[in-house]
Amino acid sequence: MPDHPVDVRLVALDMDGTLIGPDGRVPPSFWPLLEQMVDRGIVVVAASGRQYATLRTLFGEAASGMGFVAENGTLVAYRDEILATDTVAPEAAAGLVRAARTAARERDIGTVFCGVRSGYIERHDARFHDEVAIYYEALELIDDLLDVDDRALKVSFFDVDSAPDAAPFFAPFTDTQQVVVSGPHWIDVMNPGVHKGSGLDRLRTLLGLQRDQIVAFGDYHNDLELLDAAGYSFAMANGHPDVHARARYIAPPNTEAGVVTVLRELLG
Structure with missing residues (x-):
């Protein structure tokens, strides 16, 4: 003290x-x-x-x-x-969604498009939905995150096993975005600074x-x-x-x- x-x-x-x-x-x-x-x-x-x-x-x-x-x-x-x-450029947000889909072939990972009006998810299983709902009071389940009509404050990823182990999938974005391991299971990507x-x-x-x-x-x-x-x-x-x-x-x-x-x- x-x-x-x-x-x-x-x-x-x-x-x-x-x-x-x-x-x-x-x-x-x-x-x-x-x-x-x-x-x-x-x-x-x-x-x-x-x-x-x-x-x-x-x-x-x-x-x-x-x-x-x-x-x-x-x-x-x-x-x-x-x-x-402070919102992520639409093309960057779309690229992050696609990168997570690639990662999901190897890892148990889900994406949250963190919009100004609401959070959006395309993975509908109860396990993922219930985890995201802890942090997102306003949450919409949709078919395709690439169709979201909202601006992304950030794009977040929940990895069931280990967020640090999943971070390399988003390394290509570090030149233009800020990739932060914000918890044992969470990665947040937002604008630099x-x-x-x-x-x-x-x-x-x-x-x-x-x-x-x-x-x-x-x-x-x-x-x-x-x-x-x-x-x-x-x-x-x-x-x-x-x-x-x-x-x-x-x-x-x-x-x-x-x-x-x-x-x-x-x-x-």
Whole structure:
């Protein structure tokens, strides 16, 4: 923990592996803390690979007073207003869909076209659908992802066995796109320079805050830039070693509601 008082004005929270516990739920002890932060004028930001609609549902009525860095930074919103989106060129999105179809000949992998309006999948089996539905409240099953009439914020891939092992199938896109292993089973592909950190910087600038007034929490590779954008960065104890190396501090694991523990101490 910092050895001095911290002027906390914004708290940025990754969801899976960080705030959300292994049971898939936000710890009950977080909700009164959220209310206290709002009462004190602290902006709470959900920074996640999850869909904006999913995050809003997760936080319920509190969402209207929050900030969101959704879809790994490709959509930024604050107090019910979408401030920015960054979309993949249609030809690039189509190429990624085709690459995943090729990979599926060798691996158990499925594709999510992460649109501005909705998420879209063409793989209809219950196992894949139920996994995707955790992260995509707005989700449509269609016959062909190449026919989607929406702009792609990113294209994501769920590999049943290991996302790092599937990443080489998307290596040809690294010259023009950003390929991120965002979880043990997930790969996200989006435009270069777009990440949770760039989304957080947009909000910080809008609100006129300094980096040393920002506290951020994360656990995996797609949180690295988020932690860089905060003056006080916490890696979860259960997080990836690369995240530990990048953060200034280590928080208790999400299995012990580590975010709550740290915030209670920081906020007194």
